[in-house]
Amino acid sequence: MPQTSTPEMSTMTDFAGRRKRLQASLRERGAEAMLVTHATNVTYLTGFTGDDSYLLLSPQGALLLSDPRYDQQIGEECPGLEALIRKPTELLLKVTCATLRKLSLPNLLIEGEHVSVNLFDHLQAESGIPELIKGHGQVEALRMLKDATEIALLRRAVSIAERAFTSIRAQLSGKQTERELAHELDRLVRKMGGSGCSFKPIVAVGARAALPHAVPGESTLDSSPFVLIDWGATLGGYRSDLTRVLVTSKIPAKFARIYETVLTAQQAAIDALRPGVLVSEIDRIARESIASAGMGKRFTHGLGHGIGLDIHEAPRLGKNEDRPLESGMVVTVEPGVYYPGFGGVRIEDDVLITDRGCEVLSSLPRELEANQVELLDGP
Template sequence: MPDFALRRDKLRSLVKKSGLHALLVTNFTNVSYLTGFTGDDSYLLLSQHGEVIISDPRYTEQLDDECPGLVQVIRRPPTKMSDAVSAVLKSTGVQQVAIEAASMTVAFRDTLAAGLGDVQLHSSNGLVEQLREIKDKEEIDAIRAAIKCAQQAFGVIRASLRPEQSEKQVADELEYQIRLFGGKKTSFEPIIGVGPRGALPHGRPSDKKVGEDDFILIDWGARMGGYISDLTRVLVTGKISPKLERIYGVVLAAQLAAIAEIKPGAVMKDVDAAARGVIEKAGFGPKFGHSLGHGIGMEVHEAPRLAADQDRPLRPGMVVTVEPGIYLPGWGGVRIEDDVLVTKSGHEVLSSTPKQLQDCIVTA
């Protein structure tokens, strides 16, 4: 069981350092991270003296079960959330409150401010996200489980791949298999690209058939226990052309070069540069148009980022994707993605689905 009280105490320290008295947490994922509550439509007010969750009658029993001991304020119709939050803020006596600017609408902020009198609202960004960057043991175990589930489902998909299957059918089968292996659902709508459609980094599954080309890109993940995995492999369903062999080799070399750089203190942009340099040297620099990777956890994309504009160091407990790619319109794309944990002494590649080109040949 995660130590939610410890997480809230760490956040309290961050809020205090910011010079504010309290933080109104309105991002539902952040509320869950801080309390264990898995519902939505609920806010958490954290001050230096305690915390209170503001919810509605639909969740009373769930809150009692998931967050025992947490002070609750249950708003009942027709009370609006803004009115309930205003009342709670006034009762605490705090004068300056930070809000999560990235998750609160301007309309809600204006309505809330109008009812607060002398209480001042101050925008903040990333306070909870700072904490979420560093995964504790329970979170790492949950990510491992999500990776295992995703890889088991992929194994079934690979073994049963057929030429007449459409991209959409492959995506649907992935979802089904992930649920069979205990996952809640896929981390995101799987990205399935046969041949030229592999050049679409975020292409949605279509009716194009597996047998219409010699390779297929599959980007998928599983959501399990509140955490996700995110992986990409290219499967060869026909012949290995010299072009595919060369491009695949460049992408794999780029990924391995970047993974080798991952360790505590390594600067994020330098890890990105390690992969980008390999691809640029091979002459495909402009065809790698996205950052190298991103953090994963409760959300598919969260801090940190492995990108050219990120000059922060990696820290133990961070879990990032490493996913270089080369995309050639009209031909296709190759991306190879694994989930990597920054350890105290270096790194651990958490995913283990084979990725040598010869290991990716299937009979479809």
């Protein structure tokens, strides 16, 4: 899907430096060149926000293979980057293979997790390259560590999401449906300067909050004393991701216990975030905190994930992950406890790993008392 660029993204980012770092990693793999076919990775390496285009990195330099729809756009977004614009009657795959044949490369690294069987077969049969090396996560490894421009965009994406949420919580009405609230969130994100929500917002009233990925429906806010909202904003292609649970009437005692359990686990995990700590250790800390309250079996997903150009990217905070945290990573911390038929609580914030520890980028209050709201037309 095409991204939306901003002047900050196109003029301040060192895309050439990113490509040089990737080329250095290719030499470590013994690869002569790399074909980048995943649209998000092409954007990361070039600033180009269109689609249906590939980036070829070879000893001859960087070459963007695209089509006439994007001729002017490439000039604006990627000044100085060489581009091969295929004719409207030509297929991208055919032009790519013809280009590779001219280079006479001994091998080519491809994005193993993004290349289809059809693309692989065509490259193998028509590129003239003796060896195709199936890579894994070469560009994603670079994307894990955010540079100053990326961090600035993420900060603003968080701020836009928070401003939209603050605005919407001040005007909640009892007859408002989950679907209406989700649509209003997207409208407000755009009004605040974002290009839209990072993903389709999750709005789940009462028992439906037990569904971690609930699809907003027709349940109204006055049909239960609480509502879970998971949303984010996109700015310059970069995505924030937050979750809050609002209480709209008298707090059930069971709900209060769940909420405090989740909040305690989240804070314990955040307190442990610093360079060198394994992501699995962070997950363990939150999981054991919830288990100590007797709710361990109700925490049914990983603790969090990286955010950036994708809403879910490396690193994943999970129990089977052995990657150490590094300064420059930006991750979500989102423990949750879910009881089918009753509801659930998930509290999520976006956190930057720094040289000395971490910085929580989001600032919305997390305490239960601060998340009580009054519906405009009553319960």
